[in-house]
Amino acid sequence: MLGLIPVLIALTIHSGVGAADPCAAIAGKKWISPQEARSCMFSFPIEEDIKDNIIQVVNKTLPFHTSVNYQILAPPPYDKYVHEDIAADLARIKETSYTSDFDFHIDLYRSFRRLNDGHCVILNLCYDSLYISYLPTPLVLLTAENGSQNVHVAPEAFTIASAEFPDQIDFWQDSLPGDLKGQLASLSGAKVLEINGQDPFILVNENAEITGGYQAFGTRQNSFFSSYSRGAKSWSYVMGNFAQQIHPLDDFVELTIQRINSSVVEQVTIPYRSRIGSTVRNFTDSASYRANMCTNVTGTNGFNVYDLGSVHAQQQAVPPVAYLEQQPMISRQDRKHPINVMLDATPLSDVDLPEELLPLPVALNESYSVAQFYLLNDNITGVLALGSFSAANFTAFMGSLLDGLQELKSLGATHLVVDVTNNGGGKCAFISKDLSSKFRLGYICIAHWLHRILIGPKNTTEPQAGLYTCTRAGSLAQEIVESINKGGDPEALLSYNPSQWRNSSNLPFSVQSHWLRPTVNLTINGHDDAFSPRLGAECQPFEMTPPEEGLFNPENIVIISNGRCGSSCSLFSITMSKHEGVKTVVVGGHKDTPQQYCGVVGGQSTHFAEIDTEIKSTYLKNHTLAPPDFKTNSVLGITWRLAFGIDNPEEPEEWQDHPADFNLPLTMDIVNKPSAIWEYTANMVFPSEVVTDEARTQAYLPYWAGV
Numbered sequence: 001m002l003g004l005i006p007v008l009i010a011l012t013i014h015s016g017v018g019a020a021d022p023c024a025a026i027a028g029k030k031w032i033s034p035q036e037a038r039s040c041m042f043s044f045p046i047e048e049d050i051k052d053n054i055i056q057v058v059n060k061t062l063p064f065h066t067s068v069n070y071q072i073l074a075p076p077p078y079d080k081y082v083h084e085d086i087a088a089d090l091a092r093i094k095e096t097s098y099t100s101d102f103d104f105h106i107d108l109y110r111s112f113r114r115l116n117d118g119h120c121v122i123l124n125l126c127y128d129s130l131y132i133s134y135l136p137t138p139l140v141l142l143t144a145e146n147g148s149q150n151v152h153v154a155p156e157a158f159t160i161a162s163a164e165f166p167d168q169i170d171f172w173q174d175s176l177p178g179d180l181k182g183q184l185a186s187l188s189g190a191k192v193l194e195i196n197g198q199d200p201f202i203l204v205n206e207n208a209e210i211t212g213g214y215q216a217f218g219t220r221q222n223s224f225f226s227s228y229s230r231g232a233k234s235w236s237y238v239m240g241n242f243a244q245q246i247h248p249l250d251d252f253v254e255l256t257i258q259r260i261n262s263s264v265v266e267q268v269t270i271p272y273r274s275r276i277g278s279t280v281r282n283f284t285d286s287a288s289y290r291a292n293m294c295t296n297v298t299g300t301n302g303f304n305v306y307d308l309g310s311v312h313a314q315q316q317a318v319p320p321v322a323y324l325e326q327q328p329m330i331s332r333q334d335r336k337h338p339i340n341v342m343l344d345a346t347p348l349s350d351v352d353l354p355e356e357l358l359p360l361p362v363a364l365n366e367s368y369s370v371a372q373f374y375l376l377n378d379n380i381t382g383v384l385a386l387g388s389f390s391a392a393n394f395t396a397f398m399g400s401l402l403d404g405l406q407e408l409k410s411l412g413a414t415h416l417v418v419d420v421t422n423n424g425g426g427k428c429a430f431i432s433k434d435l436s437s438k439f440r441l442g443y444i445c446i447a448h449w450l451h452r453i454l455i456g457p458k459n460t461t462e463p464q465a466g467l468y469t470c471t472r473a474g475s476l477a478q479e480i481v482e483s484i485n486k487g488g489d490p491e492a493l494l495s496y497n498p499s500q501w502r503n504s505s506n507l508p509f510s511v512q513s514h515w516l517r518p519t520v521n522l523t524i525n526g527h528d529d530a531f532s533p534r535l536g537a538e539c540q541p542f543e544m545t546p547p548e549e550g551l552f553n554p555e556n557i558v559i560i561s562n563g564r565c566g567s568s569c570s571l572f573s574i575t576m577s578k579h580e581g582v583k584t585v586v587v588g589g590h591k592d593t594p595q596q597y598c599g600v601v602g603g604q605s606t607h608f609a610e611i612d613t614e615i616k617s618t619y620l621k622n623h624t625l626a627p628p629d630f631k632t633n634s635v636l637g638i639t640w641r642l643a644f645g646i647d648n649p650e651e652p653e654e655w656q657d658h659p660a661d662f663n664l665p666l667t668m669d670i671v672n673k674p675s676a677i678w679e680y681t682a683n684m685v686f687p688s689e690v691v692t693d694e695a696r697t698q699a700y701l702p703y704w705a706g707v
């Protein structure tokens, strides 16, 4: 994929005078070829004022992102993977001439992806996920009995493709060569020997270089493959980066395969097909495409919370960022809770997990939304499948976590598997300020709550069940706080209001205190930087009374995922692992690559519109350091608070190691089947007389085994 891009850009067709409008050609069509999508998307010429506007907004918002200077060169073990000087790249981009607006966006987007930070992302809804390219053959990485690993077409590939793409499946059937025509189903499970004539891991690793989102290389390799996630309403299937691409840049892929029960090696060429994204607004030609998709909308920029006219307008709209958060859509009411969530250009999966893969045990009645409880057939292992740390109703979510775990115990469960596969935390929002009620607990607090109720009251769970944090204390941030200190936020609606936060003794700041001072002055990668003093936790007392004792013994808890556990999910997993000794497992993954059980810790995330709201509400929009409004349909996410570590409390947790205790290989029988994976995990990780030591050694590979 990576290798194709320069070629594609070179081949870009620009509609000259008199040429047919390439956007009119695709208007109203659900499925098109990637080439048709590109002809439209690359046809918009660069407009210097638009380019300059985006660069200015980004450049002036980055001083609110905690990690800019760290990311120039991260400390080990991330030094090989995070070495992006985003300020230098912005300067480069400013000086670069682009043939089209989309070329400019791709360069900017890719530069941000190189941060490998799911919190700090630039998106332009004029291009990202407008036409998503699919293949009917998602891939998985399977381990054979002798320990050898191979890429395979997912065994469920045809079931998925025929259910999700009923209106395209014939196209793909007809595109297969010779005797394989119409035999797409027979590709399911096939061993993939080569992709585009090369070892499949060449492409896996190329994708890992550009996909971004997580610091660790193994975690980014894993994004190539398909997986599952628990959504608010149902179980979803995640296609993976191979079979689902947010930009229509590839036309086809060549697979060298060996089908199940066949000794013949075959070659197939499978075309990508691009489907119109669910957020696309109707257009008829280039002009209406630009007007409907590419300009700012309500929610793109911030507003003055003390100007009732703007407040009203904001309350009528769903902010664009809501579509991009890797979590279920949350209510306007609950959006004000501080969240730590990842942003992605890929919308949350709406592909259902097929019947044959759904968990077998019936979920307990205490299950709610993204939190589902199961008792395994051994009657002693309970499962909490947790797809996110946010759900529509915050109170109901907290209650469900407590009730579900207590119900598992009352049914006899003594062991617990917590499955956080593809749990991106929550995200980066609280756009709408609810003027009528006070700031309450946030989704970060769900992570604290779950830690506290599982473990019980201890010095690691009370009054702080998460991580200490700091925020960046740039000049403009300091002026915002000064303005609030002088009475600039009488209703305590702003995020820079000291009364929202607590000091390192976990006690609230007074509204007069300048909580960013005295600033902690650091030199990071040769750059002077300034942060607030250490901040404590504002989650406790919780809205609900936690039980007096921990619900499960930490030795009997295991947290499993595909490594793609970020943000609030990291806050939870790290405190459970490093403070309480809870075991962690990554399922799947290349056996020679160390697997991290989580990544992209952050502390609290936010995005441009929120920062802009702080600036506008304190009448600082005219300040020379204040970013202008976005003119485009853009979203910029940042990390606003950065968490301190546990092993080294003086440095950010973001850059500390999170090695999984176990790496469980996936096989044809269990891949993408949650309940089979839970049973397997329970058997391997919890010692019992049924599994002998010898069997255990043969059955799993600790992550270091292959090194």
Ligand SMILES: *[C@@H]1O[C@H](CO)[C@@H](O)[C@H](O)[C@H]1NC(C)=O
Residues within 6 Å of the ligand: 055, 056, 059, 060, 090, 091, 094
């Ligand atoms: C970003 O802002 C800094 C500080 O104001 C300035 O020195 C730099 O030139 C700006 N970069 C770009 C690309 O505009």
Ligand SMILES: *[C@@H]1O[C@H](CO)[C@@H](O)[C@H](O)[C@H]1NC(C)=O
Residues within 6 Å of the ligand: 144, 145, 146, 147, 148
């Ligand atoms: C391991 O098993 C696979 C299939 O079962 C086989 O193709 C491969 O050659 C074996 N590898 C080794 C090193 O024995």
Ligand SMILES: *[C@@H]1O[C@H](CO)[C@@H](O)[C@H](O)[C@H]1NC(C)=O
Residues within 6 Å of the ligand: 260, 261
């Ligand atoms: C492969 O062969 C085995 C044994 O004959 C059979 O049970 C299985 O159904 C076959 N699988 C496929 C996909 O043809």
Ligand SMILES: *[C@@H]1O[C@H](CO)[C@@H](O)[C@H](O)[C@H]1NC(C)=O
Residues within 6 Å of the ligand: 282
């Ligand atoms: C978009 O077009 C479709 C099909 O023409 C139509 O059903 C739908 O109502 C239109 N949506 C909007 C928002 O105009």
Ligand SMILES: *[C@@H]1O[C@H](CO)[C@@H](O)[C@H](O)[C@H]1NC(C)=O
Residues within 6 Å of the ligand: 365
């Ligand atoms: C769960 O709810 C269903 C449907 O409301 C009910 O039939 C069942 O008895 C409930 N189970 C338990 C254990 O309460």
Ligand SMILES: *[C@@H]1O[C@H](CO)[C@@H](O)[C@H](O)[C@H]1NC(C)=O
Residues within 6 Å of the ligand: 377, 378, 379
């Ligand atoms: C688990 O409990 C069910 C219902 O009480 C029982 O039928 C089953 O035999 C038990 N399984 C085991 C492994 O004890």
Ligand SMILES: *[C@@H]1O[C@H](CO)[C@@H](O)[C@H](O)[C@H]1NC(C)=O
Residues within 6 Å of the ligand: 393, 394, 395, 396, 399
């Ligand atoms: C949220 O859940 C709580 C507890 O179940 C309930 O009392 C409350 O009415 C719910 N709120 C909304 C807005 O549905």
Ligand SMILES: *[C@@H]1O[C@H](CO)[C@@H](O)[C@H](O)[C@H]1NC(C)=O
Residues within 6 Å of the ligand: 459, 460
């Ligand atoms: C908690 O208490 C233990 C034992 O008293 C001590 O070793 C540990 O450092 C304390 N941890 C924290 C986070 O205060």
Ligand SMILES: *[C@@H]1O[C@H](CO)[C@@H](O)[C@H](O)[C@H]1NC(C)=O
Residues within 6 Å of the ligand: 503, 504, 505, 506, 507, 508
């Ligand atoms: C936190 O605030 C309390 C109350 O204002 C104060 O007594 C305490 O010294 C502060 N702690 C720190 C570490 O600043």
Ligand SMILES: *[C@@H]1O[C@H](CO)[C@@H](O)[C@H](O)[C@H]1NC(C)=O
Residues within 6 Å of the ligand: 518, 519, 520, 521
């Ligand atoms: C950090 O630098 C600022 C200004 O450069 C200064 O006012 C502040 O006191 C310094 N902080 C500390 C802890 O020395």
Ligand SMILES: *[C@@H]1O[C@H](CO)[C@@H](O)[C@H](O)[C@H]1NC(C)=O
Residues within 6 Å of the ligand: 619, 620, 621, 622
């Ligand atoms: C910015 O400055 C202009 C001109 O001085 C003034 O009219 C405007 O009200 C100011 N805007 C804000 C948001 O303070």
Ligand SMILES: *[C@@H]1O[C@H](CO)[C@@H](O)[C@H](O)[C@H]1NC(C)=O
Residues within 6 Å of the ligand: 296, 297, 298, 299, 300, 301, 629, 630, 631, 632
């Ligand atoms: C969109 O950007 C323009 C500046 O080009 C600004 O005047 C307008 O207020 C913005 N609209 C919204 C909804 O943010």
